Amino acid sequence: MRYSRLMAVDRDHVLRTAATLLTRKATATMDEVAKAAGISRATLHRHFAGRDALVRALESLGIAECEAALDTARLDDGPARDAVYRLVREIEPAAGLLAFLYTENQLFEGDTLNAGWARIDDRMAALFRRGQQSGEFRIDLSPLWLTEALYGLLGSAAWAVAEGRVARNDFTHMIVGLLLGGALRREES
């Protein structure tokens, strides 16, 4: 397919809409996804060969947004705690999508999961390791666990916000306040 002239359907818009819907209802049908995007199921299927392909595309989107957040947050600059704050702030818009992909990845079981996640995990773990080496963070909690914990907190917070149990404005402060308070060696917010 070439889509040289006509392209009424914005592939990116479909992905965003699907992400929003699947974040709220992970078992949404292809029909529902299409409806949510304002297109027909046939058209949806023309752009994404199937549900798998759609999820893969969402995975790529999630990875891209994560890496963009990692870049923007400049994890290597300044105190590690500030870098964590910037990271959470930048990654917030993608938190819902991440939570969806996080649970979805559990279904892959044996399949080799996208190498992008490994890179992202490494960069996050490197940030925590840097904080430990600089003396900012405790050393009795492994960078790997801190990374996992960050994912968990992002998911919990995203879900709590979506459910209306907590205010969206508190998102970053809640996560960083809790994560850093636990990761920092000394008291301080």
Next chain:
Amino acid sequence: MRYSRLMAVDRDHVLRTAATLLTRKATATMDEVAKAAGISRATLHRHFAGRDALVRALESLGIAECEAALDTARLDDGPARDAVYRLVREIEPAAGLLAFLYTENQLFEGDTLNAGWARIDDRMAALFRRGQQSGEFRIDLSPLWLTEALYGLLGSAAWAVAEGRVARNDFTHMIVGLLLGGALRREES
């Protein structure tokens, strides 16, 4: 049904097995659940009218184990931080099941969810509130968020342990170390 004399199939054993399997693969088939429990699908269906009934039963089991952990941990005794430690320690065996139910509940959407969860949430939030009032915990993180965060950390840790990325022995220390370090007002492990 009366099951007065014969009862070769242990209902509780089936539930435990199903919990273990569904924790690892949330989309497991009724066939797989039956296989895992060592019984036939027909028998499984005799004990649990359908998949919904099975999930409901697992939910009841999860609630029961949670409340048992809450009781055993004696949340009202001594420093709140010690109570949190006891709680996490007691709730560890059920963490995998909780993670499964947590994501499963997201599917209920509009349905009224089991009132048991509200009671459990209240008891956990009450513990954090007690810690705040006694001056042990920060007050800029709401008890509600701390409760949600605890769920998220339990899920992350349970999954990380299941994946073999972290040692099971570190479970309690990882969670309490991070959660309390963030919730405690002062430094200290």
Next chain:
DNA sequence: CGCATGTGAGACGTTGATGTCTCATGTTGG
């Protein structure tokens, strides 16, 4: 205006899981 192309609507067959049923088997209690 013709022509091409993307789209919507819907029909159709397929697949996988489910729920229900029957029947043979084995085991327990009287």
Next chain:
DNA sequence: CCAACATGAGACATCAACGTCTCACATGCG
């Protein structure tokens, strides 16, 4: 031994979602 009962195995229909297909319509371009 005999009767009752739970189980295993399998057949069967149902249903929902999927993937594929066709056709009519509209919109852009020459």
